Amino acid sequence: MFDYPVFLQLRGKCCVVVGSGPVGMRKTRGLLAVGAKVRLISPTLEDWRCGENIEPVRRTFRAGDLDGARLVFAATGDNASDRAVAAEARRIGVPVCLAALPEEGDFSLPAILRRGDLAVAVATAGGSPALAAEVRDLLADLLPGSWSVVVDIATALRRRKPLDAGGAAYGRETLRRLLDGQLVALLEARDAANVDRLLQQVCGPSCTLAALGISLPERNP
């Protein structure tokens, strides 16, 4: 049976990570990256690990530590402690991920590739996390950084109205024509003039990067 993939909105919401070893800190970084607040519980928690949006709790886990949490991660390296965290999460009805005992938890994390608002999540049903990371890295070569601008363009086209007479409406066909017209290569080359030409050709004369409110990032030195 496969797991059910979702993207959670956690901005400003409290999540709890129990354990501040490499695994607990990796889960913490992922949560902070999407704007969550993290209550980080660990007797070995160093000051330098605690930045903004981390509520440090420097002791072992206790009942009550999960109050207010939307998601919980147990990564203590000790099965009994992880199970105690899971029991408390179950008691208050909050989903929990057990780093060492995933089959006893409610969810797991994929390897993620991000290009701006584009996110690709790769998982192996827990079978080989290292393979998930490898596949993510293979996809990174196929999806250069400019895909973040492709997403911005697609999003702006989708929101834009009214359309120019003769210009194609937003949709799969339009997106395919832009991609077939080498949109990604033009963006990679920061060739704004030809990106505009392609946008006008496919979507109508008034459709340019500026009209869509998009400016190309500076070329790396």
Ligand SMILES: C[C@@]1(CC(=O)O)c2cc3[nH]c(cc4nc(cc5[nH]c(cc(n2)[C@H]1CCC(=O)O)[C@@](C)(CC(=O)O)[C@@H]5CCC(=O)O)C(CC(=O)O)=C4CCC(=O)O)c(CCC(=O)O)c3CC(=O)O
């Ligand atoms: C079930 C799951 C639950 C969860 O933690 O969410 C889980 C469980 C376990 N991982 C283990 C080992 C490793 N995990 C990694 C790395 C990652 N693990 C991640 C996810 C997941 N790991 C979930 C399933 C995802 C899927 O379906 O594929 C990634 C993708 C995402 C993330 O953690 O954010 C992240 C890549 C981060 C990145 O590169 O971006 C590495 C590689 C490394 O560290 O470099 C190793 C060593 C190599 C290996 O074993 O493959 C062990 C054995 C522990 C032991 O033996 O001690 C268990 C427990 C078990 O399997 O029983």
Ligand SMILES: NC(=O)C1=CN([C@@H]2O[C@H](COP(=O)(O)OP(=O)(O)OC[C@H]3O[C@@H](n4cnc5c(N)ncnc54)[C@H](O)[C@@H]3O)[C@@H](O)[C@H]2O)C=CC1
């Ligand atoms: N799911 C995943 O992605 C992976 C999972 N693992 C597994 O995850 C577990 C954690 O791995 P590491 O971070 O390398 O371990 P670690 O031993 O470096 O860190 C464990 C942390 O938990 C803290 N801790 C221990 N007991 C606690 C308690 N009762 N309450 C609060 N904090 C407590 C420790 O002080 C330490 O900060 C291991 O069981 C490991 O096998 C390992 C690799 C990847």
